[in-house]
Amino acid sequence: MDSQSxxxxxxxMQQGPTFSRSLWVDTVEPSRYPRMTRDNxxxxxxxxxxxxxxxxxLLLLQSGQRxxxxxxxxVGSGVTANTTAKITALHGQLYxxxxxxxxxxxxxxxxxxxxxxxxxxxxxxxxxxxxxxxxHAPAWTVSNREEDMAALAAEADAARQSGLPASFxxxxxxxxxxxxxxxxxxxxxxxPLKYLLGIARELAGRExxxxxxxxxxxxxxxxxxxxxxxxxxxxxxxxxxxTNIPFHRSSEFFLRVVQSRSYVLAYPVEPGFIxxxxxxxxxxxxxxxxxxxxxxxxxxxVGGEKHHSGQVTDTEACYARLAEWxxxxxxxxxxxxxxxxxxxxxxxxLPYVGPVSRGQKNILAVTGFGGWxxxxxxxxxxxxxxxxxxxxxxxxxxxAVGRLKLSDLGPxxxxxxxxxRRLVSDRLSSPKTQAKDLEPSHGGLTKLDGSTVxxxxxxxxxxxxxxxxxxxxxxxxxxxxxxxxWDCPCxxxxxxxxxxxxxxxxxxxxxxKKS
Numbered sequence: 085m086d087s088q089s090x091x092x093x094x095x096x097m098q099q100g101p102t103f104s105r106s107l108w109v110d111t112v113e114p115s116r117y118p119r120m121t122r123d124n125x126x127x128x129x130x131x132x133x134x135x136x137x138x139x140x141x142l143l144l145l146q147s148g149q150r151x152x153x154x155x156x157x158x159v160g161s162g163v164t165a166n167t168t169a170k171i172t173a174l175h176g177q178l179y180x181x182x183x184x185x186x187x188x189x190x191x192x193x194x195x196x197x198x199x200x201x202x203x204x205x206x207x208x209x210x211x212x213x214x215x216x217x218x219x220h221a222p223a224w225t226v227s228n229r230e231e232d233m234a235a236l237a238a239e240a241d242a243a244r245q246s247g248l249p250a251s252f253x254x255x256x257x258x259x260x261x262x263x264x265x266x267x268x269x270x271x272x273x274x275x276p277l278k279y280l281l282g283i284a285r286e287l288a289g290r291e292x293x294x295x296x297x298x299x300x301x302x303x304x305x306x307x308x309x310x311x312x313x314x315x316x317x318x319x320x321x322x323x324x325x326x327t328n329i330p331f332h333r334s335s336e337f338f339l340r341v342v343q344s345r346s347y348v349l350a351y352p353v354e355p356g357f358i359x360x361x362x363x364x365x366x367x368x369x370x371x372x373x374x375x376x377x378x379x380x381x382x383x384x385x386v387g388g389e390k391h392h393s394g395q396v397t398d399t400e401a402c403y404a405r406l407a408e409w410x411x412x413x414x415x416x417x418x419x420x421x422x423x424x425x426x427x428x429x430x431x432x433x434l435p436y437v438g439p440v441s442r443g444q445k446n447i448l449a450v451t452g453f454g455g456w457x458x459x460x461x462x463x464x465x466x467x468x469x470x471x472x473x474x475x476x477x478x479x480x481x482x483x484a485v486g487r488l489k490l491s492d493l494g495p496x497x498x499x500x501x502x503x504x505r506r507l508v509s510d511r512l513s514s515p516k517t518q519a520k521d522l523e524p525s526h527g528g529l530t531k532l533d534g535s536t537v538x539x540x541x542x543x544x545x546x547x548x549x550x551x552x553x554x555x556x557x558x559x560x561x562x563x564x565x566x567x568x569x570w571d572c573p574c575x576x577x578x579x580x581x582x583x584x585x586x587x588x589x590x591x592x593x594x595x596x597k598k599s
Contacts, residue, residue, distance in 0.1 A: 104422055104423045104424060104566060104567050105421060105422075105423060106165055106166050106348070106350075106421060106423040107350045107376065107378070107383060107385070107420075107421045107423075108165055108166075108167075108169070108275060108276055108277040108278075109165050109277065110421065111275070111277075111278075111378055111379075112275075112277045112278055112281060114158060115158050115159040115160070115281055115284060115296065116296075117158075117159065117284070117288065117294045117295065117296040118295060118296070119295060119296065119297045119298050119315050120154060120295040120298040120313060120315040120316055120318065121315065121316070122316055123316045123317040123318070123319070124152055124293065124316070124317075124318050124319070125308075125319045125320070126149075126150040126151055126152045126293065126318070126319075126320050127144070127149040127150045127151065127320060127321050127322065128144055128149055128150075128151050128152075128320055128321065128322045128323070128324065128472060129151075129152050129153075129154070129309075129311050129318045129319075129320035129322070129323045129324070130151065130152070130153045130154070130323075130324045130326055131154055131155075131300045131311065131323070131324065131325050131326060131327055132153075132155060132162070132325065132326035132327040132328070133153050133154070133155035133158070133159040133160065133161075133280075133284070133294065133296070134155075134160060134162050134163060134164040134280070134326060134327075134328070134461070135160075135163075135164045135276065135280060135457060135458065135461040135462075136326040136450050136457070136461035136464050136465055136468075137153055137155075137324070137326035138153065138159070138280055138283045138284060138287065139283070139461055139462050139464075139465035140324060140326065140464075140465040140468050140469060141153050141283075141287055141292055142208065142283055142286070142287060142465075143465055143466065143469040144469060144472070145287060145290060145292055147469065147473070151287075151292045151293070152292070152293040152294075152295065152318060152320070153287070153292065153293070153294050153295070154295045154296075154298040154299075154300060154311070154313060154318065155295070155296055155297075155298065156297070156298065156299040156300070156585065156591075157296065157297065158296050158297070159280060159281060159284045159294065159296065160276065160277050160280040160281065160284075162327075162328060162426075162587065163328050163425055163426055163427070163457060164276050164277065164280055164457075165276075165277060165423075166348070166423045166424065166425035166426075167276055167425060167457060167458065168348060168372055168374060168385055168387050168425075169273055169274055169275065169276040169374075169376075169458055170223065170271070170272075170273050170362045170372075170374060170456075170458060171201065171202050171205055171271065171272040171273060171274065171458040171459050172198075172202075172223040172268065172271040172272070172362060172456070172458075172459060173195055173198035173199040173201070173202070173248050173268065173271065173459055174223045174224075174225055174243060174248060174250065174266065174268040174271065174364075175198070175433075175454065175455075175456045176225055176364055176366055176455075177225060177235065177236070177239045177366055178194075178239075178243075178433055179191050179194075179195065179239060179242035179243045179245075179246045179248075180235070180238050180239050180242040181433050182194060182432075182433055182434060183242050183245075183246075185432055185433070186432075186434075186482065188245065188246075190434075190482050191242065191245070191246040192245070192246045192247055193478055193479055193482055194246065194434065194479075194482065195243065195246030195247040195248050196246070196247040197463045197466075197479060198456075198459040198460065198463055199247055199248055199249075199270075200463075201458075201459040201460070201462035201463050202270065202271060202272050202459065204462050204466075205218070205272065205274070205279075205462060206218065206272070208283070209274075209279065209282075212282060212283070212286050214278070214279055214282035214283070215278060215282070216274045216275045216276075216278035216279040216282060217273075217274055217275040217278065217376070217377060217378060218272060218273075218274040218279075219272065219273060219274070219377075220270055220271065220272050221271060221272065221273055221360055221361050221362055221374075221375075222267050222268060222269050222270075222271060222361045222362070223267075223268045223271040223361065223362045223363075223364070224256055224265050224266065224267050224268075224361055224362065224363045224364065225239065225265050225266040225364050225366055226256050226258070226262045226263075226264065226265030226266075226363055226364070226365050226366070227262070227263055227264070227265060227365060227366050227367060228261050228262050228263055228365065229263060229367065230263050232263070232366065232367070233263055233264055236252060236264065236265050236266050236366075237252040239266050240252035240266040240267075243266060243268065248268050249268055249269040249270055250266055250267065250268045250269075251266070251267055252264065252265070252266055252267075253265065253267050256359075256363070257358070257359035257361070258358060258359070258363065258373075259358060259413075259414060260413040260414065262365070267361075271362065273362060273374055273376070275376070275378065276458070295315070298313050298314065298315045299313060299314045299315075299585070299591060300312070300313050300318075300327075300331070300591065301313060301314060301591050301592075302332075302591075303323055303325075303332045303447060305443075305444045305446075305447060307321070307446065308320055308321050308446075309321075309322075309323045309444075309446055309447055311323055321446060322446045322447075322448065322472050323446065323447045323448070324448045324449070324450070324468055324472075325440075325447075325448070325449040325450070326449075326450055327588055327589075328426060328428065328451065328587070328588070329341070329343070329428055329451055329575070329576065329588055329589050330440065330449040330451060330588075330589065331556075331588050331589040331590075331591050332440060332447065332449070333440045333441060333444075337428075337436065337449070337451055337452075337485075338575055340430060340431055340436060340452065340485075341428040341429060341430055341431070341436075341451060341452050342392065342428070342429045342431075343392065343393035343426065343427075343428060343429075343575060343576035344390050344391065344392060344393060344426070344427045344428075344429055344455075345390070345391060345392075345393050345396075345399075345424050345425065345426055345427075346370075346372075346387060346388060346389060346390040346391075346424065346425055346427065346455070347387065347388060347389045347399075347402050347403055347406055347422070347423075347424045348372075348385055348386065348387045348421075348422065348423050348424070348425070349385070349386045349387075349403065349406055349407060349410060349419035349421070349422050350376075350383045350384070350385050350386075350419055350420055350421035350422070351383065351384045351386065351410065351416045351418075351419050351420065352381055352382070352383060352420060353375075353382055353383065353384045353416075354382065355375075355377075355382045357375070357382070357384060357414075358373060358375065358384065358414075360375055361374075362374040365388075368390070369388055369389060369390075369405070369409075370388055370390055371386070371387065371388045371409070372385070372386070372387030372388060373385065373386060373387075383420075384414075384416070386406060386409075386410045386416070386419075387406075388405075388406050388409070389402040389403075389405055389406050392573075393426060393571060393572075393573070393576035393578075395562075395573045397562050397563055397564065397565065398565060399424070399564050399565055399566035399567060400565050400566045402424075402566070403422055403566055407419060422566075424566070424567060426576060426578070426587055427453065427454060427455045427457070428451050428452045428453065428454070429452070429454045429455070430452035430454055432487075433454065434452070434482060434483060435450065435451070435452040435453050435454070435460050435463075435464060435483055436449070436450065436451050436452045436483060436484075436485045437449075437450045437463075437464045437467050437468060437471075437479070437480075437483040437484075437485075438467075438468075438471060438480060438483060438484050438485050439471070439485065440485060441485075441486070442486070448468055448471060448472070449485065450464045450468065463479070464483075467479050467480060467483060515528070515529045515530055515531060515536060517529075517530045517531065518530060518531050518532075519531060519532040519537065519539045519547060519549060519599065522539060522540070522541040522547065523541065524541050524542065524543050524544075524545055525541070525542070525543055526540070526541060526565075527539060527540030527541070527563040527565065527568070527570075527581070528563045529552055529560070529562075529563070532549055532597060532599065535597075536552055537549045537550065537551065537552055537597045538550050538551065538552040538561055538563070538570050538594065539597075539599070540563070540568065540581045542581070547599040548581040548582055548599070549596070549597040549598075549599040550570070550579070550581075550582065550583035550594040550595060550596055550597055551583070551594045551595040551596075551597065553594075554572040554574070554575075554577050554579075554590055554594075555577075555585075555590045555591070555592040555593070555594060556572065556574075556575055556577050556588075556589050556590040557574060557575065559572050559573060559574035559575070560573075561573075561577075561579065561594070564578075568580075568581060569581070569586055570583070570594065572590070575589055576589075577589055577590035579593065579594050582596065583595065583596055
């Protein structure tokens with residue numbers, strides 16, 4: 085598919101994208117792994133067939149373990165399918181912050197591990213001959229504000245002291261006004277789904293069990309632990325939640341992360357349209373740029389418009405603002421693809437990797453990549469492997485799930501208070517719109533037979549009505565007009581127009597309503 089235009093591409097090149105679909109999804113053949121059909125006993129069960137889950141599965145396979153990976157949809161269909169796929173250790177203005185919070189040693193551990201992740205990806209790609217458009221490129225953190233230059237120069241010093249090949253420069257090569265930034269050499273990018281599907285083929289060919297369309301509903305702790313799914317029982321000595329946000333003991337994580345969405349547009353451009361590098365513009369509104377060569381086409385990926393998940397209903401406006409910026413700064417018109425992604429931002433800037441609690445050490449989780457999941461998923465996979473085998477790893481304490489102190493809760497007190505207010509006020513509110521009055525291609529909270537429901541009317545006039553109450557903790561979902569989904573403003577769960585779970589932590593669908 086790489087060398088030819090797909091049907092969606094031919095349509096959108098003329099009319100513009102009419103729904104969200106990533107370049108990555110449209111340039112691979114979908115995976116087809118079976119559902120789980122019977123109970124299974126393995127050494128390690130991994131929930132989530134994304135980058136962190138399959139990288140870990142490969143490491144455990146190499147160590148001789150019996151492994152099963154389950155996903156409620158398909159391999160790579162979650163966050164991995166919607167990333168910008170930068171494999172970089174330069175994570176915005178991170179190193180000055182974590183040096184201040186944790187000290188120079190912790191910053192160096194983080195920097196070294198993420199820089200090593202690039203070489204580890206390259207080694208896997210070469211060993212298993214995975215054709216995934218991997219290439220090296222410098223990464224930049226830039227700003228268009230002169231007052232930011234001193235802080236970026238300090239970030240370059242902190243990054244360099246943390247083991248990155250980093251420097252400060254005023255010459256970014258960008259064709260629009262940027263004052264300067266941090267440049268890190270020897271970073272990388274790739275096609276994430278080509279990589280992941282290549283890993284999946286290798287795993288399945290060596291008797292790792294991969295089960296798609298198999299939803300984990302509950303984890304019952306024990307030795308071994310039981311994963312209750314909608315397809316049977318999966319029993320394992322160790323269970324790893326690699327689901328972007330863990331559903332098991334979810335309260336352990338929601339005090340420690342903030343859920344965020346951001347948006348990407350993909351434009352066909354000529355090679356050399358911008359320098360062959362990856363850019364991240366700090367401060368709001370943040371911007372992200374990177375080139376991607378796929379077959380005989382070159383694409384420019386333009387990202388930005390970050391906001392708290394479920395708390396913006398007019399997401400079409402997010403795409404519109406991003407497109408306007410691309411047009412004004414670079415003269416770009418008519419994006420072919422558009423998509424959005426879902427990230428967990430940890431309070432102290434470092435991911436959470438390890439046992440979910442002291443009493444459940446054989447149940448592990450990974451979350452909080454803060455938008456830098458490609459490098460950090462590889463780092464997490466190596467740490468999880470060591471934790472499973474009881475091997476000492478210097479990152480285990482730095483990334484520990486329970487490292488947050490009560491004194492650190494201040495930054496999220498307002499966020500959590502907002503969630504409580506939404507939980508109460510949204511349940512009490514009553515919309516005036518009647519479901520019968522919804523226009524085609526429109527959705528929202530409406531009245532249906534005297535009750536408030538979440539309703540969408542499709543282009544054929546059919547009404548899709550579901551419960552407005554998220555199945556996680558009971559917040560009221562909000563309509564996402566660009567993605568055509570119901571999004572929870574409290575913890576970021578997402579559902580399609582018929583109520584099926586698209587994104588956790590919810591594991592149960594919204595109840596359908598008779599229309």
